[in-house]
Amino acid sequence: MEIALHSLGRVDYLPTYVAMQEFTAARTPDTPDILWICEHPPVYTQGLAGKSEHILAPGDIPVIATNRGGQVTFHGPGQVVAYPLIDLGRAGYFIKEYVYRIEQAVIQTLVHFGVTGHRVAGAPGIYVRLDDPGSHALLAQRPQKNNGGQIPINAAPYFTGLGKIAALGIKVSRRCTYHGVALNVAMDLEPFSRINPCGYAGLQTVDLSTIGVSATWREVADVLGQKLQIYLAA
Numbered sequence: 439m440e441i442a443l444h445s446l447g448r449v450d451y452l453p454t455y456v457a458m459q460e461f462t463a464a465r466t467p468d469t470p471d472i473l474w475i476c477e478h479p480p481v482y483t484q485g486l487a488g489k490s491e492h493i494l495a496p497g498d499i500p501v502i503a504t505n506r507g508g509q510v511t512f513h514g515p516g517q518v519v520a521y522p523l524i525d526l527g528r529a530g531y532f533i534k535e536y537v538y539r540i541e542q543a544v545i546q547t548l549v550h551f552g553v554t555g556h557r558v559a560g561a562p563g564i565y566v567r568l569d570d571p572g573s574h575a576l577l578a579q580r581p582q583k584n585n586g587g588q589i590p591i592n593a594a595p596y597f598t599g600l601g602k603i604a605a606l607g608i609k610v611s612r613r614c615t616y617h618g619v620a621l622n623v624a625m626d627l628e629p630f631s632r633i634n635p636c637g638y639a640g641l642q643t644v645d646l647s648t649i650g651v652s653a654t655w656r657e658v659a660d661v662l663g664q665k666l667q668i669y670l671a672a
Contacts, residue, residue, distance in 0.1 A: 601644035
């Protein structure tokens, strides 16, 4: 089934969060899937697994508790936020594949702008090499691999030489999804230094601008929306 795309522009986080919950609660088996694309004024959002010690110095930026997975992250102007509201039962795939498809859409969006996105085992989201954002070389630690036995399969993720460019946090209720993914385009990155992003102390956060890509919010939003429509289709 085709996923309709709605561009919301810049909207406050809390009413958008409430609207996602209300849309999902009111869904019927015939409710069409939809993809919201937006950006938010500065806000920290805390996931269900979030620990207060990861919020270091929020200052005047509000902190909103949510029911998505994961830890704390920051949303702000210059970041494309995508909220797929999808019936996974109708789509015919499960949560693990859903996450993979979202990440793949982000990776293909980055390819469009000449950047190579990477997955890190045990750490949802997409990362880039800071020294060579276009590098296709595989990471030493990557999903389903353990570097020829040199890295324990259950080793904690490590981020040496990497910056996080996209964060992912989802909620599934009655097999229907909300929350989603945020891709950094051209932001004030300072607020990320006031938290441990996604629960990892010292994890560097980057955007397309800081790795040398000149693109507008709208250009990136259009590409990400298109890629998500493709990769999330049943």
